[in-house]
Amino acid sequence: MGTTKSDLFSKEQNDLAMMAKALAHPARIAILQYLVKTNACVCGDLVEELGLAQATTSQHLKELKTAGIIQGNIEGASVCYCINPKVWKQYKALFNAFFVDVDLKDKCC
């Protein structure tokens, strides 16, 4: 136990859940917002920006990279991170599709 039973659910459901998981930490939200704001492909000033230790920040960056939503390019000694626009749009589209339907019917139990 402790492991999600992914086989019970559709690929779409698992994908959406994985995307949500990538966003399910304020540090990762903050990283993405910062990257959106600066565009200019930041690197290690994220450590300062967040106030978390270097190791922790690096771990969050890795998770976002694994989720595909950001990419990193080596630039000398440092690494330049930025949003992956293609995947970003996929996230946007899928969340949008997920949240669309309910608006009409307001009656509930």
Added chain:
Amino acid sequence: MGTTKSDLFSKEQNDLAMMAKALAHPARIAILQYLVKTNACVCGDLVEELGLAQATTSQHLKELKTAGIIQGNIEGASVCYCINPKVWKQYKALFNAFFVDVDLKDKCC
């Protein structure tokens, strides 16, 4: 350790992360999709629908209820769950606002 350092981040960032966390499991995605589809405020057939144990299903329902995105009304011996349309729209709006900005600038590292 093991605990998120929420005090480092803004209320907005923590809120978004909490919303994402509520969606960060395929069973909870499946529950929400089922409630959207049936509207008709389902109850315990979710256990059948999901294929998870009753205790586990109840636990996921509780998390969604705590997040505010669903509500439950007692109906005899069973409980009728449904989407909370107001909170649902808040989720939709916040995720939409989060994902909006990047579209213009496509250049990256």
Added chain:
DNA sequence: TCCCATAATCGCAATATTACGATAAATATT
């Protein structure tokens, strides 16, 4: 070449999540 800066990874501790069986509480049915 010898240091310094940057960032990834390892190892560990604390806590959270996921899942389930067993039990409890509340209502329905007989």
Added chain:
DNA sequence: AATATTTATCGTAATATTGCGATTATGGGA
């Protein structure tokens, strides 16, 4: 009243996440 149905909660085990110090690996100067 006795029993069955439905759902919440408790307790527990397995695994995942969060966070950090220490270490490693790489590249840029001095």
